[in-house]
Amino acid sequence: MALYEHVYLARQDVSPQQVEALTGQFKAVIASLGGKVAKTEYWGVKTLAYRIKKNRKAHFTLLNIDAPPAAVAEMERQQSLNEDILRILTLRVEALEEGPSAMMRKRDDDERGDRRGPRSDRGERGERGERGDRGERFERRPRRDESARAEGEAL
Numbered sequence: 001m002a003l004y005e006h007v008y009l010a011r012q013d014v015s016p017q018q019v020e021a022l023t024g025q026f027k028a029v030i031a032s033l034g035g036k037v038a039k040t041e042y043w044g045v046k047t048l049a050y051r052i053k054k055n056r057k058a059h060f061t062l063l064n065i066d067a068p069p070a071a072v073a074e075m076e077r078q079q080s081l082n083e084d085i086l087r088i089l090t091l092r093v094e095a096l097e098e099g100p101s102a103m104m105r106k107r108d109d110d111e112r113g114d115r116r117g118p119r120s121d122r123g124e125r126g127e128r129g130e131r132g133d134r135g136e137r138f139e140r141r142p143r144r145d146e147s148a149r150a151e152g153e154a155l
Helices: 016-032 069-081 146-151
Strands: 002-011 036-052 055-067 085-093
Touching: 002 016, 002 069, 016 036, 016 055, 016 069, 055 069, 055 085, 069 085
Parallel strands: none
Antiparallel strands: 002 055, 002 085, 036 055
16 A cells, blocks of 8 residues: 555634544545545644645644545545545655654754854855955045025036
8 A cells, every 4th residue: 555644624613522533534435445644733823935725824734544545535525525624745755654743843953053053155244244355445526415406506
């Protein structure tokens, strides 16, 4: 059987218990068609990057699935009919991730490193406001007098 990572977004209006019930329904569909759900993670309510069907937030849930493609297709079909589901994404993977997903790990465990440290691709900036030598500069001519402009005189 094939391995899949499946994420679905549910409307923020539904309660977390209703999201768990939806997850139970989808797990039952997978099980009835000969597959199994290896891991389920509820990521909570998160802000969306843009509005989806007039919603600014959504409940995120991840399912790691080991099932035939027909079972996943049937689950996706049922999700597309459900009004509480905003978006779905299913990816076929070579191996299912063990342990918590990247969304559930703490920021300290992340491989990205310290995000607040100095950037290594830039040199030191020195004191704020410090400017280097600006080189030769030409002399500016004096500004026109305001009274001369009002009378229409030209320099």
